[in-house]
Amino acid sequence: MTPVNRTQIIPIGPYHPLQEEPEFFKLHVDGEKVVKLEIEIGYNHRGIEKLAEGLTYDQVPFLVERVCGICSTSHPFACVNAIEDVGGFDIPDRAKYIRTFIGELERIHSHLLWLGLAGHFLGYNTVWMWAWKYREPVLDCFELITGNRNHYAMFKPGGVRRDIEDEDIPTAMRIVAGLERPLLMFAKIAMADPVLQARLKNVGILTYQDCVELGALGPTSRASGVPWDVRKDHPYAAYDMVEWDVVTTENGDVFDKVIVRVLEMLESVKICKQCLEKLREVKDGIDANYKEIPPGEGIGHHEAPRGEVFHYVRSDGSNRPVRYKIRAPSFMNVPTNNRAVVGYTVSDATITLAAIDPCYCCTERTIVVDADNGKQLMGWKELLRLSQEKTRKLMERYKSRMDRVWI
Amino acid sequence: MSLKIKALTKSIWVFHLAASPCNNCDIEILDLLTPRFDIERFGIQLVGSVRHADAILVTGSMNRKARQRLKRVIAQAAKPCFVIAIGNCACSMEMFGKSYNQMECLDNVSEVHAYIAGCPPKPEAMIQGVVALIQAQLAALKK
Numbered sequence: 331m332t333p334v335n336r337t338q339i340i341p342i343g344p345y346h347p348l349q350e351e352p353e354f355f356k357l358h359v360d361g362e363k364v365v366k367l368e369i370e371i372g373y374n375h376r377g378i379e380k381l382a383e384g385l386t387y388d389q390v391p392f393l394v395e396r397v398c399g400i401c402s403t404s405h406p407f408a409c410v411n412a413i414e415d416v417g418g419f420d421i422p423d424r425a426k427y428i429r430t431f432i433g434e435l436e437r438i439h440s441h442l443l444w445l446g447l448a449g450h451f452l453g454y455n456t457v458w459m460w461a462w463k464y465r466e467p468v469l470d471c472f473e474l475i476t477g478n479r480n481h482y483a484m485f486k487p488g489g490v491r492r493d494i495e496d497e498d499i500p501t502a503m504r505i506v507a508g509l510e511r512p513l514l515m516f517a518k519i520a521m522a523d524p525v526l527q528a529r530l531k532n533v534g535i536l537t538y539q540d541c542v543e544l545g546a547l548g549p550t551s552r553a554s555g556v557p558w559d560v561r562k563d564h565p566y567a568a569y570d571m572v573e574w575d576v577v578t579t580e581n582g583d584v585f586d587k588v589i590v591r592v593l594e595m596l597e598s599v600k601i602c603k604q605c606l607e608k609l610r611e612v613k614d615g616i617d618a619n620y621k622e623i624p625p626g627e628g629i630g631h632h633e634a635p636r637g638e639v640f641h642y643v644r645s646d647g648s649n650r651p652v653r654y655k656i657r658a659p660s661f662m663n664v665p666t667n668n669r670a671v672v673g674y675t676v677s678d679a680t681i682t683l684a685a686i687d688p689c690y691c692c693t694e695r696t697i698v699v700d701a702d703n704g705k706q707l708m709g710w711k712e713l714l715r716l717s718q719e720k721t722r723k724l725m726e727r728y729k730s731r732m733d734r735v736w737i
Numbered sequence: 738m739s740l741k742i743k744a745l746t747k748s749i750w751v752f753h754l755a756a757s758p759c760n761n762c763d764i765e766i767l768d769l770l771t772p773r774f775d776i777e778r779f780g781i782q783l784v785g786s787v788r789h790a791d792a793i794l795v796t797g798s799m800n801r802k803a804r805q806r807l808k809r810v811i812a813q814a815a816k817p818c819f820v821i822a823i824g825n826c827a828c829s830m831e832m833f834g835k836s837y838n839q840m841e842c843l844d845n846v847s848e849v850h851a852y853i854a855g856c857p858p859k860p861e862a863m864i865q866g867v868v869a870l871i872q873a874q875l876a877a878l879k880k
């Protein structure tokens with residue numbers, strides 16, 4: 331008798347995510363256990379690299395800003411770094427501080443967004459609402475400084491487009507400093523909550539070795555103890571002019587990824603404060619006003635909230651790039667799911683796929699299909715229910731200890 | 738009863754359809770659910786299935802791969818159902834119109850009942866857009 335293939339396939343995605351870019355995950359499951367994962371992307375391809383070749387250097391930052399709405403500073407940041415690298419341009423210190431400030435503020439908003447959605451997937455909707463509540467002041471700060479809640483359009487080759495006025499600094503400072511308390515609260519909640527511990531500890535482990543082999547970036551690798559961070563390794567803007575530390579943890583599980591992100595936000599608050607202080611003194615203009623981009627090649631990095639963004643630009647001396655290339659961090663991080671998801675249960679898959687902060691809301695369309703007859707067994711709702719039920723069960727088990735957790 | 742109050746009393750269930758957007762419009766839609774805007778107090782709720790939806794919020798400029806699915810999803814919706822284009826991308830394809838991977842505007846694929854422009858539109862603008870749509874529809878009904 332031939333052995334019966336008991337593996338079933340769960341397609342997650344591809345299209346119409348709850349919020350982020352569509353990707354398609356095919357989970358092969360044997361009972362509760364995930365045995366294999368296939369990933370397909372391409373549902374969001376808009377031909378941005380090609381479009382960039384038809385735009386002038388002044389327009390390109392606006393285009394790459396729209397690569398991703400959550401990292402809407404990271405791409406222009408890397409883009410202007412690349413363009414400035416072509417000519418070896420330097421920019422005024424004030425512009426550097428403004429860039430750094432915007433970049434770090436964005437990290438806070440992005441990590442809070444992730445934290446909230448991670449909470450949602452675990453059935454902790456309170457975390458979702460709270461994290462997003464504390465995210466609103468950050469957006470207000472952006473609106474104050476740049477005029478828009480998202481897509482700030484602050485960057486231009488050679489400097490920044492808008493100055494931060496002196497009278498805005500106290501408000502910005504108040505908002506940034508006001509974030510410290512909720513962030514510490516989140517850190518304490520994560521540390522003290524037994525359910526979160528049971529749910530996230532030792533789930534979706536990526537080892538140091540995995541990260542190095544697959545080239546994982548950002549918090550995904552830093553949670554496994556790989557201290558890669560372009561802000562330190564290859565400083566740009568004002569990152570070498572302010573005091574801050576790279577946050578790493580050792581275990582590489584989902585829990586550590588939460589901790590790394592929360593601690594990183596606290597570092598970002600530190601950087602933002604220093605930048606604002608400096609902006610009171612450093613007043614050497616915000617734009618170097620470069621007119622010509624010479625022929626040549628340039629590369630630009632930025633440590634986006636999800637990892638290193640890399641841009642490459644080739645110029646022939648005209649006002650448009652001849653070739654433009656972008657590599658986003660999720661491109662490196664998504665394959666790590668292959669190691670992190672396989673071997674764990676289906677109910678852990680949602681949060682593990684979420685842990686690298688990719689486009690995980692694709693799970694919205696998850697259906698479990700019987701591989702033999704293609705019958706639908708389980709929808710996204712069921713998967714979410716499974717995940718939330720597990721949390722509830724754990725809550726029962728830890729009830730006696732839960733009562734004592736009050737922050 | 739004024740139309741506005743009538744609009745507030747009806748609960749609209751919306752389904753969110755991302756057709757290769759940049760996420761930002763989508764985040765702002767989710768933002769509507771969170772404490773500051775909290776549109777659930779108006780009975781507006783995001784639903785997981787298009788079959789439960791009264792209105793479909795389309796974001797993004799629709800590439801080739803997404804277009805097929807968008808057509809299918811809109812066809813699956815229970816009629817009558819409003820299609821609302823959120824953001825410049827869905828309204829006019831913004832700067833992606835000239836790309837090799839884009840084919841046509843949302844208008845050519847389905848009837849669009851409201852356009853909410855902005856990149857991304859503010860949450861307030863979205864609420865206002867939906868309210869305006871309801872008022873227009875009710876006014877049309879009265880005639």
Ligand code: SF4
Nearest residue numbers: 758759824825826856
């Ligand atoms: S309209 Fe703007 S914010 Fe909305 S999806 Fe398009 S580029 Fe993104």
